[in-house]
Amino acid sequence: MTLPKIRYFLREALQNLWQFKARHLFSLTIICLSFVTVGIVLSLSGNLRDRAKELSKNLTVVFYLHKDAADADREAVATRVRRSPLIGAVKSVSPDQALDRFRTDFPDLRDILQNLGSNPFPASVEASLKDGGIAAEAVLAFIAEVRQSPGVEDVQFSRDWADKVRALGRLVEAAGFFLGGILILASFFIISSVIKLNVLARRSEIEILRLVGATNAFIRVPFLIEGVVMGIAGSALSLLIVFVLVKSFPLYLGGSLGALQELINFRYLHWTQVLGLLGGGGLVGFLGSLSSIARFLKI
């Protein structure tokens, strides 16, 4: 393909985009909305995945002891836990230490403790898992084993949180991709319809091209470029909108969400996701245009 031909194709495609700007603008809006949905989903699920990863890194197991368990029982549990190769740091917390910690962390609730009259906190052994512990079934077996030790009443394992956040991320991803998929499919059909209208509007011009000896490719390429340009422009615009949303979210909504803010915080997309969305836009445009040309440009 020669340079003059490439220039001609690009000029033709851009002229057509401009000539039928109303329908192209409509098409662009739909593509943009579809990709905004996908962009938000990617941003949100990416954030939830990161959260789950962070929680996984700091996994802790807390073994709570009976209220009347002896200090020796606590130390026995702590020693047993310390010996495990799965465990990193271990901290033995007496009821008094737990009470002090509560007073420091929640100063507003001191009055409640005074009204109770006695220390409600049990002794505990806190253990941090080494990296990768979340995947090991051995950890669960180890926890079950320690739970049988004398004096142990209950176990709290923060893996539940990581699992829940990860599951939420997956749910958001699945729901988002389902919705985004439908919208992208709609974009495909809209591009296809717009190109079909363009083909019909330019029937006489196509006829002239055929008569002066244009190849099929020569006639088709400008339509394909139109589709690709619409797809890429729509997805690029959606990236801009997602960027604005991500930046403005903490300013306008973040405060009202309280602790949830950290969980559903938006982070902008990774550059591979940006390229993926741009490429996806181009591909949807190309395929939409191609399907239309194949059906309505029998040459």
Next chain:
Amino acid sequence: MIELTHVWKQYQKSSWALSDVTLTIPKGEFCFITGPSGSGKSTLLKTFYREVLPTEGQVIIGGRNILRIPDHRIHAIRRHMGIVFQDFRLMHHKRVFENVAIALRVLGASPKDLKRKVFIALRMVNLQSKIWEFPSQLSYGEQQRVAIARAVVNNPRILLADEPTGNLDPALAQEIFTLFKEINAQGTTVIICTHDRELIRRFGGRVLALHEGKLHGKDVG
């Protein structure tokens, strides 16, 4: 050279648009196809550029049976032809320059070559001053001259014209036919479909008369 051998064309079961047409048009000939409306003039002309596929027979152009060329290769034949229509078939949202240049763009001509050849073609039809106008700004006669410039800009071997003066008054029609004569004088085979017997008489040339799809050849001039 164009050779048609026992060409038949049937659109509907009951009637034949072309009925056993056999003819030879040598290179460089100036030729008319004439006959009343519905006699098969346009159908015959369309078989030359394979817009119409005969039901039976052979169409050989430049030594090649064009009916055996696959659809996606037919552009190669059309690049050696210029075609002019009664309704001009111009691209109305494009300027005169672009309307003529399109025949060279499909060939991948360089920008320099393209500009030079378009200017020469427009000068030949005396429209070089209207190069940047839109077809809607031109008279019918001028629009037809743009169509002729487009048809000849790539120096075709054959020029086909289907009722090229049907929309023009007699003075403009004569002007257009004079142009066809000039083009023919440069070696291009010119085949014109017309029912204007006065113009045929005035310009002379071989006349292929069609009646109900059957050919009756005679020479005038």
